[in-house]
Amino acid sequence: MTSDVVLHKNNDKGKREARNSAGANPAGAGRPPLWRSALRWESGLVLVLIAVLGYGSAKSSTFTDPSTVFYLGINTGYIAIMALPMTFVIMTGEIDLSVASMLGLSGATVGYLWHHGWSIWPAFAAALLVGLVGGALNGFLVARVGLPSIAVTIGTLTLFRGLAEIMLGALIVPAPGDAQFPDWLQNIGAESIPGTQLSWSLAIFIVLAVVFGVVLHGSRLGRSMVAIGLQPEAAEFAGVRVKRIKFWLFVLSGGLSAFAGILLAMQNASVSYGAGTGLELNVVAIVLFGGVSIFGGRGTIPGVVLSVAIFGSLQMALTQINVSAEKQNIVTGVLLLISVIVPNLGEVSARLRSRLRRAQPALSGSTAPSDAAPPPPNPRRKATS
Numbered sequence: 001m002t003s004d005v006v007l008h009k010n011n012d013k014g015k016r017e018a019r020n021s022a023g024a025n026p027a028g029a030g031r032p033p034l035w036r037s038a039l040r041w042e043s044g045l046v047l048v049l050i051a052v053l054g055y056g057s058a059k060s061s062t063f064t065d066p067s068t069v070f071y072l073g074i075n076t077g078y079i080a081i082m083a084l085p086m087t088f089v090i091m092t093g094e095i096d097l098s099v100a101s102m103l104g105l106s107g108a109t110v111g112y113l114w115h116h117g118w119s120i121w122p123a124f125a126a127a128l129l130v131g132l133v134g135g136a137l138n139g140f141l142v143a144r145v146g147l148p149s150i151a152v153t154i155g156t157l158t159l160f161r162g163l164a165e166i167m168l169g170a171l172i173v174p175a176p177g178d179a180q181f182p183d184w185l186q187n188i189g190a191e192s193i194p195g196t197q198l199s200w201s202l203a204i205f206i207v208l209a210v211v212f213g214v215v216l217h218g219s220r221l222g223r224s225m226v227a228i229g230l231q232p233e234a235a236e237f238a239g240v241r242v243k244r245i246k247f248w249l250f251v252l253s254g255g256l257s258a259f260a261g262i263l264l265a266m267q268n269a270s271v272s273y274g275a276g277t278g279l280e281l282n283v284v285a286i287v288l289f290g291g292v293s294i295f296g297g298r299g300t301i302p303g304v305v306l307s308v309a310i311f312g313s314l315q316m317a318l319t320q321i322n323v324s325a326e327k328q329n330i331v332t333g334v335l336l337l338i339s340v341i342v343p344n345l346g347e348v349s350a351r352l353r354s355r356l357r358r359a360q361p362a363l364s365g366s367t368a369p370s371d372a373a374p375p376p377p378n379p380r381r382k383a384t385s
Contacts, residue, residue, distance in 0.1 A: 075315060094250075097154055109127040227240055287299075
């Protein structure tokens with residue numbers, strides 16, 4: 001009876017410790033609060049954005065035209081939308097590399113169904129359903145089966161792209177003999193919101209960014225995602241439904257990627273199976289450059305929004321001064337490396353110092369001087385002799 005009481009008390013104590021470890025500062029009292037680190041990173045992003053705007057203004061005479069904002073939204077709006085659910089996924093310590101392929105698959109679904117006589121709204125609904133099902137497949141394999149997300153989503157990346165190619169092949173929809181997409185749909189892709197220079201995709205991203213920011217920074221779900229990314233075992237022990245949250249985040253990622261594919265089809269007024277090829281790296285680069293840790297548990301939506309502005313402005317500036325797409329990819333790769341290396345310099349240096357401190361006693365022991373004082377004589381040995 002006594003042992004049961006002690007075990008119950010120890011279990012309650014362990015749960016309280018797990019809840020504390022899944023709180024605001026689970027990494028230890030010696031580490032600064034996460035909001036302070038994020039503020040420093042976001043301050044740096046503001047400076048980078050100012051530098052990019054200055055560079056674009058100095059190099060291109062058309063960079064400051066109001067129309068630049070519209071074309072920036074056209075080029076980056078659908079990518080930015082995919083970056084929002086990717087932020088949540090990476091915050092939990094996972095990754096979804098199939099987002100761009102899902103974008104292409106959803107667009108191919110719209111094109112295939114339109115080519116076979118479907119009206120536009122049922123085709124849109126079917127494309128969104130495809131995205132949700134694809135996200136559920138990723139979520140099931142990662143959260144329920146326990147497979148690594150990077151391996152799973154590389155596999156579904158190829159799967160989704162292959163399905164899109166099977167559906168359309170070399171066909172570009174609307175094909176000869178097909179009805180054209182509705183005029184209102186084409187206008188949404190080619191015209192700005194009345195009275196502004198905002199594209200529809202960029203406006204949708206701004207609204208979604210506000211919603212995602214409230215969820216991440218002002219809700220229990222957001223705190224749970226941070227806890228999962230930092231210490232998943234402790235979070236689960238504290239009552240956080242880790243598997244369920246991860247599953248639905250992948251579903252959300254698939255659904256919004258499909259929605260981004262619909263927006264891209266609306267912008268282009270045409271569909272091909274290769275739409276969005278390679279954009280998964282742009283999405284990951286935006287999220288990581290926004291200050292989201294690749295290891296999970298750290299990041300902010302304002303940082304991601306600033307990163308979208310930096311990438312979009314830099315892409316516009318480079319395009320206007322006739323820099324090739326290949327060289328722009330080099331810039332994206334460099335920014336991706338910076339976003340991974342710079343935020344972790346402090347942690348890497350701390351690990352190195354810790355290893356040096358642990359190795360110092362061993363090194364000093366192995367190089368001890370030979371003229372050290374001998375140990376005292378053993379009195380027992382002297383008495384027996």
